[in-house]
Amino acid sequence: MTQRKAYRAAILHCTDDPREVDVDASHQYFEDGLLVVEDGVVVELGDAEHMLPALPKNVKVATYPNALITPGxxxxxxxxxxxxxxxxxxxxxxxxxxxxxxxxxxxxxxxxxxxxxxxxxxxxxxxxxxxxxxxxxxxxxxxxxxxxxxxxxxxxxxxxxxxxxxxxxxxxxxxxxxxxxxxxxxxxxxxxxxxxxxxxxxxxxxxxxxxxxxxxxxxxxxxxxxxxxxxxxxxxxxxxxxxxxxxxxxxxxxxxxxxxxxxxxxxxxxxxxxxxxxxxxxxxxxxxxxxxxxxxxxxxxxxxxxxxxxxxxxxxxxxxxxxxxxxxxSQLQSLNEAYKVLQLQGQKLDPFKALYLATLGGARSLYLDDKIGNLKPGKEADFVVLDYHATPLLRHRLSQAKTLRERLFALIILGDDRVVMETFSAGVSVHQR
The missing domain is CATH 3.20.20.140 (Metal-dependent hydrolases)
Structure with a gap:
């Protein structure tokens, strides 16, 4: 018997390479998002406010306040x-x-x-x-x-x-x-x-x-x-x-x-x-x-x-x-260093490009982007829950952030394993902090 589960938090994933499309068109973001998983696969993704009324009452919803869900x-x-x-x-x-x-x-x-x-x-x-x-x-x-x-x-x-x-x-x-x-x-x-x-x-x-x-x-x-x-x-x-x-x-x-x-x-x-x-x-x-x-x-x-x-x-x-x-x-730490490597050469690493490299870009390099790399319906439900309040410094810094780009960049620069609250593989929790 299959069972659907839903996960509620801020949700961000890449849909394309920011080099190939406008940066703002390269990702989807839901401030209050809902990810619905069944049999290890993403079946729905969108705004919680619009999706919850149609969600069957027997579907359990795990809610993560002050957290961000991204692809694994x-x-x-x-x-x-x-x-x-x-x-x-x-x-x-x-x-x-x-x-x-x-x-x-x-x-x-x-x-x-x-x-x-x-x-x-x-x-x-x-x-x-x-x-x-x-x-x-x-x-x-x-x-x-x-x-x-x-x-x-x-x-x-x-x-x-x-x-x-x-x-x-x-x-x-x-x-x-x-x-x-x-x-x-x-x-x-x-x-x-x-x-x-x-x-x-x-x-x-x-x-x-x-x-x-x-x-x-x-x-x-x-x-x-x-x-x-x-x-x-x-x-x-x-x-x-x-x-x-x-x-x-x-x-x-x-x-x-x-x-x-x-x-x-x-x-x-x-x-x-x-x-x-x-x-x-x-x-x-x-x-x-x-x-x-x-x-x-x-x-x-x-x-x-x-x-x-x-x-x-x-x-x-x-x-x-x-x-x-x-x-x-930590791929967050890899991105922290990647930003500096490119800075030394007069190049910029936009935070949305950074997330792309660690998720969908990696999947494309491995010819697995039909299966993993983002959270589109039909993809395997490999995802991670990142804690905005993982450290006092991160919590304070993010409280000052005015845009999603600023929040994501601070998370990359200040984040490490302490930020990872929970990791899911094919819809199953395989690590909890």
Missing amino acids: FIDTHIHLPQVGIIGSYGAQLLDWLETYVFPSEARFVDPDYARAQAELFLGELLRNGTTTALVFGTVHKQSVEAFFARAATLNLRMIAGKVLMDRNAPVCLTDTPESGYLDSKELIERWHGKGRLHYAVTPRFAPTSTPEQLALAGRLFKEYPDLYMHTHISENLQEIEWVKELFPDRNGYLDVYDHHGLIGARSVFAHGVHLRDDECQRLAETGSAVAFCPTSNLFLGSGLLDLARLEEHGVLVGLGTDVGAGTSF
């Missing part, structure tokens, strides 16, 4: 095994990998540890209002098994993949082209398309895979419908020089992936801070996406992403936390 946040780049090293001191990318990342990932050889970390990791995502993420596992098959098993029990729409890495890493963290291919294939058969789960072919980055492994990864990417491809690109200048040394016959970093068939719809390249114009053009024409990871780009000193340049070329862009080089699971 979407994280287009994050690492499952790096929670334990978040906030580690004093390294740039390549040293960071050697000093912190590889030792942390080696612990996932233990299946019990992998299960415990998957539970912790997903709990942190939900505590921060993130309902969908594109996730790096480790080279160990059990890291992805543990992640998918836990995500399935919560009915989350998640994407993940086993890392492919057959060189330039500790022996305990390397596979071979053949074993990586076969392990990935086994995971795809078991998890891809099960419930709300998707698989991503996941070469760590070009320097840690031989051409043979990249070729098999490209083959795998084409063998199954709707697979994802998830890797890193042009994060750090030293890294780019290393790629040139390792692949002297290729015309740059992106061409390494392109040559091996690792580009196209549902390919997501994390960072892209130092992409060339021709690479931006190639990403755009193939429907590939870039994950903008401002907190990690600042933390590792990698550089400032030129968002305007990517968008001028027509590249799809989502928002990523990149935990553990990223310093917070």
Whole structure:
């Protein structure tokens, strides 16, 4: 027997990219809104005053005063095994990998540890209002098994993949082209398309895979419908020089992936801070996406992403936390840093554009905007309740706000996990503060 439920609060969601339409036409806002959900799907959305009289008396209404309902946040780049090293001191990318990342990932050889970390990791995502993420596992098959098993029990729409890495890493963290291919294939058969789960072919980055492994990864990417491809690109200048040394016959970093068939719809390249114009053009024409990871780009000193340049070329862009080089699971904190990254380049990040990047923009980058990203009827009911009174400072600041834009901007700049009152996945509460 199906049961409708309704949720009453201020409600805000994006209907389009503010870059493509007038900002005021890019979103819907209901000061006193009502969201009606049935069987995990949004069935109605509008003004509570107009909808309540027609609502059947048996429908329960949860009311959230001094709160804002938005779609669940979407994280287009994050690492499952790096929670334990978040906030580690004093390294740039390549040293960071050697000093912190590889030792942390080696612990996932233990299946019990992998299960415990998957539970912790997903709990942190939900505590921060993130309902969908594109996730790096480790080279160990059990890291992805543990992640998918836990995500399935919560009915989350998640994407993940086993890392492919057959060189330039500790022996305990390397596979071979053949074993990586076969392990990935086994995971795809078991998890891809099960419930709300998707698989991503996941070469760590070009320097840690031989051409043979990249070729098999490209083959795998084409063998199954709707697979994802998830890797890193042009994060750090030293890294780019290393790629040139390792692949002297290729015309740059992106061409390494392109040559091996690792580009196209549902390919997501994390960072892209130092992409060339021709690479931006190639990403755009193939429907590939870039994950903008401002907190990690600042933390590792990698550089400032030129968002305007990517968008001028027509590249799809989502928002990523990149935990553990990223310093917070909160997409509100990611947007706080994104605003500053763009300020340093003379660009502005309008708060409605910021919300778009964290919700509908992420969904479009992942080719999931037919399912998630906003709260239109027919979409999956992934949403978050944000508390305007979460901290004394936030409460005071919002009491001074005169417009929705000002309120939203203050919420982004001052907000973090404390703001998230409740998180829903497919209409079911999966986190309560």
